[in-house]
Amino acid sequence: MSPITDHIEVERKPKLGGGGPGKTPHRYGFGGGDDGGDHHRPDDFLSRRDRLRRYRIGVLIGMVSVAVLFIGLTSAYVARAGQRHWDLDTQTSVRDWQPLVLPYRQLIINSCILLLSSITLEMARRSLVKRMEFSTLGILPPRLQTELPWLTLTVGLGLAFLASQILLWNTLRQSGMYLVSNPSSSFFYLLTGLHAVHLAGGVVVLLCALLGSWLRLRHQSQQITVDVTAWYWHFMGMLWLYIFALLYFVK
Amino acid sequence: MAQLDGTTEGNHGTIIYVSEDFPSTAQTKPLQALRRYIFSTDHKMIGLQYFFLSLAAVLVGSFLSLLMRIHLTWPDAALPIVGHIKPENYLAYLTMHGTLMVFFVLSTAPLSGFGNYFLPLQLGSSEMAFPRLNLLGFWITFLALLILLSAFFIPGGASLAGWTQYAPLSAIASSGPGQGQGTTLWLVSIGLFCIASVLGAINFITTTLKKRTVGMRLLRMPLPCWTWFVAAILSLLAFSVLLAATIMLLLDRTAGTGFFVPSGLLVNGKPVPQGGGSALLWQHLFWFFGHPEVYIAVLPGLGITSHLLSVFSRKPVFGYKAMVGAILAIGVLGFAVWGHHMFVSGMDPYASFAFSGLTTAIAVPSAIKTFNWIGTIWGGKLRFTTPMLFSLGFVSLFITGGLSGPLLAQPALDMYLHDTYFVVGHFHLIMAMAGLFAVFAGTHFWFPKMFGRMMNERLGAAHFWITFIGAYAIFLPMHFLGIAGHPRRYSDLTSVHYVAALAPVHRFITWAAIITIGAQFIFLLNLFWSMFRGAKAGVNPWGCSTLEWTLCSPPPGNGFGDRAPVVYHGPYEYGVSGATTDFLMQDASATS
Numbered sequence: 001m002s003p004i005t006d007h008i009e010v011e012r013k014p015k016l017g018g019g020g021p022g023k024t025p026h027r028y029g030f031g032g033g034d035d036g037g038d039h040h041r042p043d044d045f046l047s048r049r050d051r052l053r054r055y056r057i058g059v060l061i062g063m064v065s066v067a068v069l070f071i072g073l074t075s076a077y078v079a080r081a082g083q084r085h086w087d088l089d090t091q092t093s094v095r096d097w098q099p100l101v102l103p104y105r106q107l108i109i110n111s112c113i114l115l116l117s118s119i120t121l122e123m124a125r126r127s128l129v130k131r132m133e134f135s136t137l138g139i140l141p142p143r144l145q146t147e148l149p150w151l152t153l154t155v156g157l158g159l160a161f162l163a164s165q166i167l168l169w170n171t172l173r174q175s176g177m178y179l180v181s182n183p184s185s186s187f188f189y190l191l192t193g194l195h196a197v198h199l200a201g202g203v204v205v206l207l208c209a210l211l212g213s214w215l216r217l218r219h220q221s222q223q224i225t226v227d228v229t230a231w232y233w234h235f236m237g238m239l240w241l242y243i244f245a246l247l248y249f250v251k
Numbered sequence: 252m253a254q255l256d257g258t259t260e261g262n263h264g265t266i267i268y269v270s271e272d273f274p275s276t277a278q279t280k281p282l283q284a285l286r287r288y289i290f291s292t293d294h295k296m297i298g299l300q301y302f303f304l305s306l307a308a309v310l311v312g313s314f315l316s317l318l319m320r321i322h323l324t325w326p327d328a329a330l331p332i333v334g335h336i337k338p339e340n341y342l343a344y345l346t347m348h349g350t351l352m353v354f355f356v357l358s359t360a361p362l363s364g365f366g367n368y369f370l371p372l373q374l375g376s377s378e379m380a381f382p383r384l385n386l387l388g389f390w391i392t393f394l395a396l397l398i399l400l401s402a403f404f405i406p407g408g409a410s411l412a413g414w415t416q417y418a419p420l421s422a423i424a425s426s427g428p429g430q431g432q433g434t435t436l437w438l439v440s441i442g443l444f445c446i447a448s449v450l451g452a453i454n455f456i457t458t459t460l461k462k463r464t465v466g467m468r469l470l471r472m473p474l475p476c477w478t479w480f481v482a483a484i485l486s487l488l489a490f491s492v493l494l495a496a497t498i499m500l501l502l503d504r505t506a507g508t509g510f511f512v513p514s515g516l517l518v519n520g521k522p523v524p525q526g527g528g529s530a531l532l533w534q535h536l537f538w539f540f541g542h543p544e545v546y547i548a549v550l551p552g553l554g555i556t557s558h559l560l561s562v563f564s565r566k567p568v569f570g571y572k573a574m575v576g577a578i579l580a581i582g583v584l585g586f587a588v589w590g591h592h593m594f595v596s597g598m599d600p601y602a603s604f605a606f607s608g609l610t611t612a613i614a615v616p617s618a619i620k621t622f623n624w625i626g627t628i629w630g631g632k633l634r635f636t637t638p639m640l641f642s643l644g645f646v647s648l649f650i651t652g653g654l655s656g657p658l659l660a661q662p663a664l665d666m667y668l669h670d671t672y673f674v675v676g677h678f679h680l681i682m683a684m685a686g687l688f689a690v691f692a693g694t695h696f697w698f699p700k701m702f703g704r705m706m707n708e709r710l711g712a713a714h715f716w717i718t719f720i721g722a723y724a725i726f727l728p729m730h731f732l733g734i735a736g737h738p739r740r741y742s743d744l745t746s747v748h749y750v751a752a753l754a755p756v757h758r759f760i761t762w763a764a765i766i767t768i769g770a771q772f773i774f775l776l777n778l779f780w781s782m783f784r785g786a787k788a789g790v791n792p793w794g795c796s797t798l799e800w801t802l803c804s805p806p807p808g809n810g811f812g813d814r815a816p817v818v819y820h821g822p823y824e825y826g827v828s829g830a831t832t833d834f835l836m837q838d839a840s841a842t843s
Contacts, residue, residue, distance in 0.1 A: 050461070053461065054380050054457060054461045054462075057380075057456075057457050057460055057461060058380060058381055058384075058453050058454075058457045061452070061453045061456050061457060061487065062449075062453055064487060064488075065449045065452075065453070065487050065488075065490075065491045066491070068487075068488050068491035068492060069491045069492070069494055069495045070495075071492075072491065072492040072495035072496065072536060072539070073495050073499075075535075075536075076495075076499065076510070076532055076536065079529070079532060079535075080510075080528070080529065080532065083529055085513065085514055085527075087514075088515060096514070096527050179502075179506055179507070179508060180506065180507045180508055180509070180525065182527070183508075183509065183510070183527050183528065186502070186508040186509070186510065190498070190499065190502065190508075194498070
C-alpha cells in the first residue's frame with residue numbers, strides 16, 4: 001500500500017465531489033447531525049433532553065413494529081372472514097365463518113379500565129416532568145414523589161385489565177367458545193391475547209420504574225422510563241380500541 | 252496499545268486518543284473478561300460477535316450444500332458421518348441450508364455484523380443508541396441459532412418444508428419425519444430471530460437519526476450508512492409480519508387452530524382434524540416478509556460496494572444523491588412485489604399484471620446503481636486490492652443475476668420457470684453470491700480496522716479468482732437446467748428420463764461446488780492467520796475519507812471518547828486537486 005501523507009495542505013479551495021454540499025458544520029438539524037447544542041457537556045439539561053428524545057424515538061419505532069404485527073393479523077382476519085370454500089358433499093360454496101358473539105358489557109368495562117389507566121399514567125408522567133424541570137433549575141421540588149400514587153394506581157389498573165381479560169376468556173370458554181371452535185374465535189383469542197402480552201410488557205416496565213422511584217434511584221432514568229412507557233401505554237389503549245372496532249365491525 | 256497506533260493521520264494536526272478502559276496488557280479478571288468479550292454492550296464487540304456467528308452458520312450451511320450436491324451426483328454413495336442420504340435427509344439439509352444462509356448469514360453478517368461495528372463509527376458516534384438492547388438482540392439471535400441447529404439432534408430430524416415453510420404441510424406434524432418437533436423448533440427459532448431483528452432495527456434507525464455527530468447531515472452519510480438505515484427499516488416492517496405469521500403457524504401446530512389448514516385435507520391418507528383456513532394466506536404473509544428480506548440481505552452489499560468502488564478508484568461516488576434515491580426506491584418497491592413469488596399459486600391475472608409491472612420497475616433503481624458504479628470507476632485510478640476485486644465481482648454478479656429477474660417477473664414465463672433450477676440459479680447469483688461477495692469485500696476492507704492487521708493480498712486474490720469463477724461455474728449452468736425443465740428440491744431424478752439426461756451438467760456443477768467450497772479454506776486461513784500474524788495496519792491504510800479511519804486500529808473501547816469529530820465534508824472527497832493527499836477526511840477543516 002502506498003503511504004498516505006499525514007497532513008493536508010490545501011493551496012486553493014478544493015473541488016468538492018460526492019456527498020452533500022457545504023463546508024460548515026450543521027448545528028440545528030433534524031434529529032441528529034447536531035450535538036443538541038450542549039457542546040459536548042454531557043451532564044447538563046440539553047443532553048438529558050437529547051437522551052429523552054432518543055428513547056422516545058426508539059419506543060416510537062417499536063410501536064411501528066407492533067402496529068405492523070397487528071396490521072398483518074388484521075389482513076389475515078379480514079381475508080379469512082370473507083373466505084368461502086367449495087364443499088364437496090353439498091357441491092356448494094359455503095362460508096363457515098361464524099360471527100362472534102361477544103360479551104360487550106365486559107369488554108366495555110375492560111376498555112374503561114384501560115383508558116382510565118392511561119389517564120393515571122399521564123398524571124404520573126407529568127408530575128415527573130415537573131420535577132425534572134425543578135431539578136434542572138437546581139432546586140428541590142416542593143413535594144417529592146408525587147408520581148408514586150399515580151404510578152401505583154396505573155400498575156393496579158393494568159393488572160386489573162389483564163385479570164379482567166382472563167376472566168373474559170374464562171367466561172367465553174364456559175359458554176363453549178374455545179380457541180379452536182371456529183376461525184372467528186381463533187382470531188379473537190389471538191388478537192386479544194397478543195394485545196395482553198404487549199400490555200403485560202408495559203406493566204413489567206412500570207413495576208421496575210415504580211421500584212426505582214420508591215427506592216429513589218437515578219430519577220432521570222425513572223423519568224425517561226415512565227415517559228416512554230406512557231407513550232407506549234397510550235398506544236396500547238388505541239390498539240385496544242382498534243381491536244374492539246375490528247371485532248365489532250368485521251364479523 | 253502502541254503510541255503510534257493511537258495517532259490519527261490524514262487529519263489536520265495530530266491528535267492522540269488515549270483510551271483508559273481498552274484492554275491492552277492489563278490482566279483481566281474472569282468477570283471482567285465476561286463483560287468485555289461475552290456480555291459486552293460495546294457495539295464493536297457485538298458486531299464481531301454477529302460476524303463470527305455468521306461465520307459459524309455459513310460453515311454449516313456450505314457443508315449442507317456440499318452434501319446435497321454429492322447426493323445429486325452420486326445418489327447411492329454412503330458418506331462418512333452422515334451415511335446414506337435418504338430423501339427426507341436431503342429435504343432437511345435443503346431446509347436448513349436455506350434457513351441458515353438467508354437468516355443467519357445474509358441478513359446477519361452485512362447488516363448486524365458490519366452495521367453494528369461501523370454504523371456508529373461512520374456517523375461519528377462512540378456507541379449505538381441503545382447498547383443494552385443491542386446486547387439482548389445478539390443473545391436472542393444466538394439462542395435462535397442454537398434452537399435451529401438442535402433440530403438435527405432430535406428424533407425425526409430437522410424440518411423438511413423448505414425455508415419458506417409452505418402451509419399446510421408445515422402445519423401438520425404427521426406430514427413427514429422432520430415435520431413434528433423439527434418444524435416446531437424451526438418456528439420457535441425464526442420467531443426469536445424476528446424479535447431480535449426488530450430490536451436491532453430499532454437500534455439502527457434511532458442511531459442513524461439521533462447519534463450523528465456535529466455536521467454529519469443525512470446527505471453527508473457514507474452510503475453504507477444509508478443502506479444500513481434503509482435495510483433496518485425494511486427489517487422492522489418485514490420481520491414484524493413474519494412474527495405474526497410464525498405465531499399463527501405455531502398455534503396451528505400446537506393448539507389445533509386452523510389458520511392455514513384448509514378443510515377436508517388428507518395427509519398420508521388420514522383426514523386432518525382442523526380446517527377452515529387458507530394455505531394461500533401463509534404464502535401472502537410469508538412473501539410479504541420474504542421479498543423485503545431479499546433487500547435486507549443485499550442493500551448493505553450495495554452500500555459497501557459503492558463505498559469501496561469510490562475508495563479504490565480514488566474518485567467521488569458518481570451521483571451520490573441518485574444513489575440515495577435508488578436505495579430508497581428499492582426499499583419502497585421491495586414491499587410491493589411479493590406476489591411475483593406466487594404467480595402459480597392461483598392469482599387474479601390483473602393482480603399478477605400489477606405485481607409483474609412493479610417487479611420490473613425495480614430494474615430502474617437497480618440500473619441507476621449499476622450505471623453509477625460504472626460512472627464511479629470510469630477514468631479512475633483503480634487500485635486492484637482484494638476488497639476492490641470483490642466489489643467488482645459484486646457488480647458483475649449483480650448484473651448477471653439481476654438480468655434474469657425481469658424474465659422471472661413475467662407471469663407467462665414464470666409459469667414454466669417456477670420451481671425450476673432457473674430460479675435457484677437466479678437468486679443464488681443475485682442474493683447469495685452477490686451478498687457474500689459484499690461480505691468478503693467488507694471483511695478485507697475493514698479487517699485492518701477491526702483487528703489492527705492487514706489481510707494477505709496474494710491469498711486474497713487467489714481466493715477471489717477461484718470463488719468468482721466458481722460462482723459462475725456453479726450457478727450459470729443451473730439456468731440451463733431450469734430452461735430444460737429440471738425441478739428444484741427433488742432429491743433423486745435418475746429415473747426420470749429427460750432429467751437423467753442432464754446428469755453431466757449436475758456432475759460439472761458438483762465438481763465446481765467442491766472446488767469453490769474448498770477454496771473458502773484459503774479465506775479462513777487468511778482470516779485467522781492475519782488476525783495474529785498479519786502485517787501491522789496503520790490508522791488509514793486505504794486512504795479512505797470516512798470517520799472510522801480517524802481512529803486507531805483497532806479502535807479504542809470508548810470510540811471517539813469525549814472528542815466527538817466535527818464533519819465538514821461529504822463522504823467521498825477523492826481526487827481532490829491541489830491537496831498533498833488526494834482525499835479529504837470528512838472531519839478535515841483546512842479547506843480555505
